[in-house]
Amino acid sequence: MLKTLRVGALALTISLGVVAAAAITGPGAQAAAAAGPTVNIDNFVFGPEAITVPVGTTVTWVNRDDIPHTVVANDKSFKSKVMDTDERFSFTFTKPGEFGYFCSLHPHMVGKVIVKAA
Ligand SMILES: [Cu+2]
Numbered sequence: 001m002l003k004t005l006r007v008g009a010l011a012l013t014i015s016l017g018v019v020a021a022a023a024i025t026g027p028g029a030q031a032a033a034a035a036g037p038t039v040n041i042d043n044f045v046f047g048p049e050a051i052t053v054p055v056g057t058t059v060t061w062v063n064r065d066d067i068p069h070t071v072v073a074n075d076k077s078f079k080s081k082v083m084d085t086d087e088r089f090s091f092t093f094t095k096p097g098e099f100g101y102f103c104s105l106h107p108h109m110v111g112k113v114i115v116k117a118a
Contacts, residue, residue, distance in 0.1 A: 037053060040062055059093065061083070098113075
């Protein structure tokens with residue numbers, strides 16, 4: 001079940017990528033995602049491990065490692081695909097709270113996003 005969902009999400013991501021590539025895209029999409037804070041994944045560590053942001057913030061994770069990683073919320077509210085080197089994943093936090101997350105490939109890798117009410 002979970003695997004089916006994941007394959008579906010991957011296929012969707014790929015189709016979206018094809019659509020995006022077909023359009024005339026400048027750095028617009030990347031720039032929008034880069035406007036919020038970035039969490040770098042480097043040497044099997046999320047840095048910073050914990051960040052505090054206001055509601056509505058888009059956080060972007062970037063894989064700076066030369067091996068793949070993922071970003072998965074403990075409560076499954078967000079989940080990246082497998083990110084290869086320099087690939088990124090963004091998620092916009094619309095609710096206050098503490099959102100712990102981990103790398104599903106290396107579950108000892110954990111981080112946290114603390115979202116404060118605006
Ligand atoms: Cu990992």
